[in-house]
Amino acid sequence: DKAISKIEKMLFSSEWYIRRNGVFILGEMKASSAVDAIGKLIDDDEEQVQLAVIASFRKIGGDKVKDYIKTAMDSKYRQVAIKAMRSLEKDDVKEKLSDVVMWLKSRKGVPNKEEEKYRRDIIGLIGKFGDDSVIDELVVLLNEKAIFKGSLLQPTKVSALNALVMIGSEKAIGALRDATNHKNQFVAGSAQNIMRRYEAK
Known part of the structure; x- marks a missing residue:
């Protein structure tokens, strides 16, 4: 848990690639406790961050994740919307x-x-x-x-x-x-x- 909260701090960085990397690591860790923190970046200004959020959510899984992914269908980035839809029913x-x-x-x-x-x-x-x-x-x-x-x-x-x-x-x-x-x-x-x-x- 200490490790997770340390990595969660990366999600608040002003550098988009640090936010993306934080999201990626939490996904690799299948950190279900970090779902809400990751979910706040579902409408990040950077496309790469949004894509990383969906990829991590797919690794973490669960119903809570699904609700966040649904909101990504309305992303201004079409690749994000496509990736979100692929992850849904x-x-x-x-x-x-x-x-x-x-x-x-x-x-x-x-x-x-x-x-x-x-x-x-x-x-x-x-x-x-x-x-x-x-x-x-x-x-x-x-x-x-x-x-x-x-x-x-x-x-x-x-x-x-x-x-x-x-x-x-x-x-x-x-x-x-x-x-x-x-x-x-x-x-x-x-x-x-x-x-x-x-x-x-």
Whole structure:
């Protein structure tokens, strides 16, 4: 306990990386007595501190932690919100899902690696928590084109196809089946491979 209160003092540092390190250490220690102290940093100004809070809470576990993680779904940092949602159950996330789908639509002009990675993170969430209401957006994504750097969209399209399998409803599998005949050869080939794996289960 003495060690824990010593480390808790790090959470009040004016240096963000010291706060982050304190949060990280308390998470490694699974210090459940420090949950409230860590929770005060869930809306820290620094994204890295917020991410560390969620990572530590996942290690500590318990119902109290869950309430703090829920508040992180409204973080101004989308990566924090995504990480928070990944740590929760479907019922906790369902009201936020329409916002998440809107984030998917926010691609700007020429694709870039960072943005596509971010969109794949979102698609992973949609696959985990989504239902028939999100399928049309995934299909729109399969039809996306880019004049430059179009190859960067390919892993994102594979993620969308995998998300259809994760959703697993009749409509989702129907959309996957349709994609096996997609006019884009890459999408069609990827969909055929994924469909084969799905049918072999």
